[in-house]
Amino acid sequence: MNLAIETAPLLSNEQRKRARNVGFSLIFLALISAFFFSGRPGDAGFKLVDSFTLVLPSQPFARALAVLLGALGAVQLYRGFGKWTNVVLAISTGAFVVGFLAWATSGGSFNLTGMLQDTVTRSVPITLGAIAGILCERSGIINIAIEGQLLGGAFAGAVVGSLYGPWAGVLGAIVMGVALSALLAVFAIRFRVDQVIVGFAINFFSLGLTSFLSQRVLTEHPEYNIVKPFTPYAIPLLSDIPVIGVALFTQTYFVYISVIAVVLTTWFMYRTRWGLRTRAIGEYPQAAGTLGVDVIRLRYRNVWIAGAVAGLGGAWWPIGTVGRFDQNITSGRGFIALAAVIFGRWHPVGALTAALVFGLAEAIQLKMSNLDTGIPSEFLLMAPYIVTLIVVAGFVGRSRAPKAAGQAYDASK
Amino acid sequence: MKNLFNKLGERLNRVSSMKLTLLAVLSALIVGAFIIIFSDVDNLKNGDILGAISTVGSAYWALVVGSFGSLRAISNTINSSTPLILCGVSVAIAFKAGLFNIGATGQMLAGGMTALWVGFAMDGPGIIQVPLAILAGAIGGAVFGAIPGVLKARTGAHEVITTIMLNNMAAFFILWLLKTDLFQREDRTDPISKLVSAQGRLPRLFGFLDGRSDLVAHIGFIVAIGAVVAYWWFLKKTTTGFEFRAYGLNADAATYAGMHVKRLTVLSMVFAGGFAGLAGAAEVLGTYGYASTNFAGNIGFDAIAIALLGQSSPLGTMFAAILFGALQAGGRQMQTNSDVPIDLIIVLRALIVMFIAAPLLIKTIWRTKSAHVSAGQTFRGWGS
Numbered sequence: 001m002n003l004a005i006e007t008a009p010l011l012s013n014e015q016r017k018r019a020r021n022v023g024f025s026l027i028f029l030a031l032i033s034a035f036f037f038s039g040r041p042g043d044a045g046f047k048l049v050d051s052f053t054l055v056l057p058s059q060p061f062a063r064a065l066a067v068l069l070g071a072l073g074a075v076q077l078y079r080g081f082g083k084w085t086n087v088v089l090a091i092s093t094g095a096f097v098v099g100f101l102a103w104a105t106s107g108g109s110f111n112l113t114g115m116l117q118d119t120v121t122r123s124v125p126i127t128l129g130a131i132a133g134i135l136c137e138r139s140g141i142i143n144i145a146i147e148g149q150l151l152g153g154a155f156a157g158a159v160v161g162s163l164y165g166p167w168a169g170v171l172g173a174i175v176m177g178v179a180l181s182a183l184l185a186v187f188a189i190r191f192r193v194d195q196v197i198v199g200f201a202i203n204f205f206s207l208g209l210t211s212f213l214s215q216r217v218l219t220e221h222p223e224y225n226i227v228k229p230f231t232p233y234a235i236p237l238l239s240d241i242p243v244i245g246v247a248l249f250t251q252t253y254f255v256y257i258s259v260i261a262v263v264l265t266t267w268f269m270y271r272t273r274w275g276l277r278t279r280a281i282g283e284y285p286q287a288a289g290t291l292g293v294d295v296i297r298l299r300y301r302n303v304w305i306a307g308a309v310a311g312l313g314g315a316w317w318p319i320g321t322v323g324r325f326d327q328n329i330t331s332g333r334g335f336i337a338l339a340a341v342i343f344g345r346w347h348p349v350g351a352l353t354a355a356l357v358f359g360l361a362e363a364i365q366l367k368m369s370n371l372d373t374g375i376p377s378e379f380l381l382m383a384p385y386i387v388t389l390i391v392v393a394g395f396v397g398r399s400r401a402p403k404a405a406g407q408a409y410d411a412s413k
Numbered sequence: 414m415k416n417l418f419n420k421l422g423e424r425l426n427r428v429s430s431m432k433l434t435l436l437a438v439l440s441a442l443i444v445g446a447f448i449i450i451f452s453d454v455d456n457l458k459n460g461d462i463l464g465a466i467s468t469v470g471s472a473y474w475a476l477v478v479g480s481f482g483s484l485r486a487i488s489n490t491i492n493s494s495t496p497l498i499l500c501g502v503s504v505a506i507a508f509k510a511g512l513f514n515i516g517a518t519g520q521m522l523a524g525g526m527t528a529l530w531v532g533f534a535m536d537g538p539g540i541i542q543v544p545l546a547i548l549a550g551a552i553g554g555a556v557f558g559a560i561p562g563v564l565k566a567r568t569g570a571h572e573v574i575t576t577i578m579l580n581n582m583a584a585f586f587i588l589w590l591l592k593t594d595l596f597q598r599e600d601r602t603d604p605i606s607k608l609v610s611a612q613g614r615l616p617r618l619f620g621f622l623d624g625r626s627d628l629v630a631h632i633g634f635i636v637a638i639g640a641v642v643a644y645w646w647f648l649k650k651t652t653t654g655f656e657f658r659a660y661g662l663n664a665d666a667a668t669y670a671g672m673h674v675k676r677l678t679v680l681s682m683v684f685a686g687g688f689a690g691l692a693g694a695a696e697v698l699g700t701y702g703y704a705s706t707n708f709a710g711n712i713g714f715d716a717i718a719i720a721l722l723g724q725s726s727p728l729g730t731m732f733a734a735i736l737f738g739a740l741q742a743g744g745r746q747m748q749t750n751s752d753v754p755i756d757l758i759i760v761l762r763a764l765i766v767m768f769i770a771a772p773l774l775i776k777t778i779w780r781t782k783s784a785h786v787s788a789g790q791t792f793r794g795w796g797s
Contacts, residue, residue, distance in 0.1 A: 187774075193770045196721070198770060200718055200766070202767075204759055204760075204763035207756075209448070209760050216752075220455070335515070343574065376592075378588050382585040385578040388578050389574075389582075393568040
């Protein structure tokens with residue numbers, strides 16, 4: 001009796017294929033470490049804290065990594081990790097990234113803690129944008145307008161923040177986000193316009209309006225475009241932990257707010273009546289409507305909340321980082337957030353994970369220019385997108401969206 | 414008899430959809446006027462409301478003059494429309510099959526670079542070289558477009574994610590390519606390509622007029638019109654075109670009817686990539702004569718609005734692209750003549766799309782009784 005046949009009925013074809021993909025990918029990563037990462041002799045210094053630099057000898061580390069990944073891959077192919085697959089995958093990917101950095105920095109040194117801090121910082125707008133997407137899509141409204149809402153939030157945050165201070169700027173950004181999402185709501189819910197069309201129109205509207213106003217007003221009146229950004233706030237005690245303290249607990253308010261947003265959204269979505277109803281109207285609004293849920297009102301409310309969250313995310317640019325607004329400052333982060341929604345399978349925690357991956361990509365890109373690896377920097381800059389592509393194609397695969405996303409609700413149907 | 418009435422009804426519908434479009438454009442212009450007035454901070458502070466209003470007049474007049482006011486303006490409009498038509502068709506054909514092609518930018522870059530390579534690597538007579546280079550552009554774009562198609566068909570990876578990632582990858586790849594010895598211009602250190610030989614350039618559309626070197630429109634426009642016709646013929650006259658529409662309207666029904674939906678997925682992205690690749694070729698061989706890092710600009714994204722506006726139909730997409738191109742050409746004039754930034758046209762475009770997408774809104778504002786115009790068909794959504 002073959003063992004594989006016995007266990008087969010427990011897994012669908014798709015699941016088995018995915019499990020196999022994971023195994024092969026681990027082997028593939030092992031091969032890269034074995035033959036590629038071990039090609040550069042020298043030590044890689046990772047600066048963790050001011051007084052301590054972790055020194056990894058590149059070649060032995062790469063070989064050890066190859067053995068570890070190869071072993072994990074073999075086990076995965078032979079019998080599978082079952083419910084631990086994702087954990088194994090996450091750990092392996094993390095180890096692989098370290099291996100990559102060890103290879104890239106060999107012979108030099110590198111501020112690892114700074115990069116981690118950067119990763120968390122840069123994930124903020126993507127996380128908040130993705131939560132805005134989730135809130136909408138879970139209730140049946142496709143939100144392609146995240147980019148526009150972020151951009152509008154950034155603009156309002158800069159202008160209001162310049163006039164009345166950063167906290168007012170945050171409030172202004174939220175108001176702007178709500179205004180833009182109200183536009184989405186009215187068109188999508190009241191006028192039943194195709195949600196993709198109106199979403200894209202809002203993106204263009206926001207891009208055009210903010211560029212227009214910044215060109216016409218802000219260039220001549222720079223006093224409207226200078227905000228005092230938040231400075232990092234170190235949480236007492238927690239920020240004293242080495243490495244993690246700097247990466248997670250010495251951040252601007254935006255990071256803390258976005259973590260709270262993730263927790264709250266998860267809680268509300270899965271533990272409250274509001275969440276249950278939201279998920280219901282995103283799956284089968286007619287049924288929910290029959291049971292007495294006011295579909296229209298709930299959709300309006302969720303889209304507004306989503307706009308507020310996205311607007312807040314937009315405020316990150318002027319108030320969380322540079323202190324000013326520039327044309328198209330979001331440069332496509334809203335679409336990355338959209339990818340994070342799908343990547344994270346419409347779950348806030350999943351979206352946060354995806355956002356951290358994209359944040360890491362951006363942080364590595366920033367550091368990459370300082371490293372001399374012999375490989376054209378363009379290819380290294382491309383790497384995060386290739387990784388995302390592989391991950392999405394290999395492990396995420398067909399994701400199941402809320403069923404009613406994109407359909408206007410008509411109570412008479 | 415019944416047939417006749419149907420046809421008449423169709424015609425009437427078309428007239429009212431025309432009226433709707435005009436009203437939408439008018440509404441957009443009115444909103445745009447308010448934006449111009451309220452952003453005129455200095456005039457408003459001085460209480461010079463008339464001054465602010467007169468800016469609107471001169472801005473809109475420049476928009477008209479700059480897009481259709483002279484032969485040169487028309488040439489500019491044609492030039493701006495060319496890549497928009499091609500990319501619009503690219504997005505539209507994917508929409509028809511229910512896929513969302515955000516990747517026109519990347520496909521355009523891929524097509525443009527392949528066309529460029531043929532453009533300066535070969536030194537044949539133009540009559541051979543130009544068609545070959547254009548074809549190479551289409552192939553380059555198609556191959557690049559095939560990637561998300563294959564990924565979706567084989568693994569189910571959603572094209573919205575994959576095309577966005579591929580756009581970013583293409584941008585970096587082109588940045589690298591433009592610094593290689595093969596592509597980089599000899600005496601330059603910045604990423605800019607060699608020039609296409611004069612023979613390899615797309616002939617200018619108004620080349621027969623002597624001494625009018627300011628008429629920049631090139632025969633890429635003819636290619637674009639050809640693409641629209643090909644798209645129409647494909648949709649209406651071929652079996653695969655029918656399958657595309659069926660797949661786009663109802664994927665399950667198409668599957669049960671025995672259509673090879675995986676093949677359709679790949680094919681639609683190949684075609685989409687091909688059209689976008691043509692756009693890249695037209696820009697590189699026609700408009701610029703060389704490639705820089707951002708020769709694709711925002712065209713791939715504008716194309717999405719165009720396909721949405723044209724409801725993915727061949728003619729609709731073409732007219733929408735020409736409208737957008739005219740706004741682009743007029744917008745440049747507007748920026749020069751009045752001090753209204755060209756970004757206003759992005760707002761106008763957005764408003765036009767919004768108003769056209771919401772016929773109910775137009776009817777409420779203008780109190781017309783025009784027939785209902787169904788909203789265009791877009792993509793299948795996030796699932797499978």
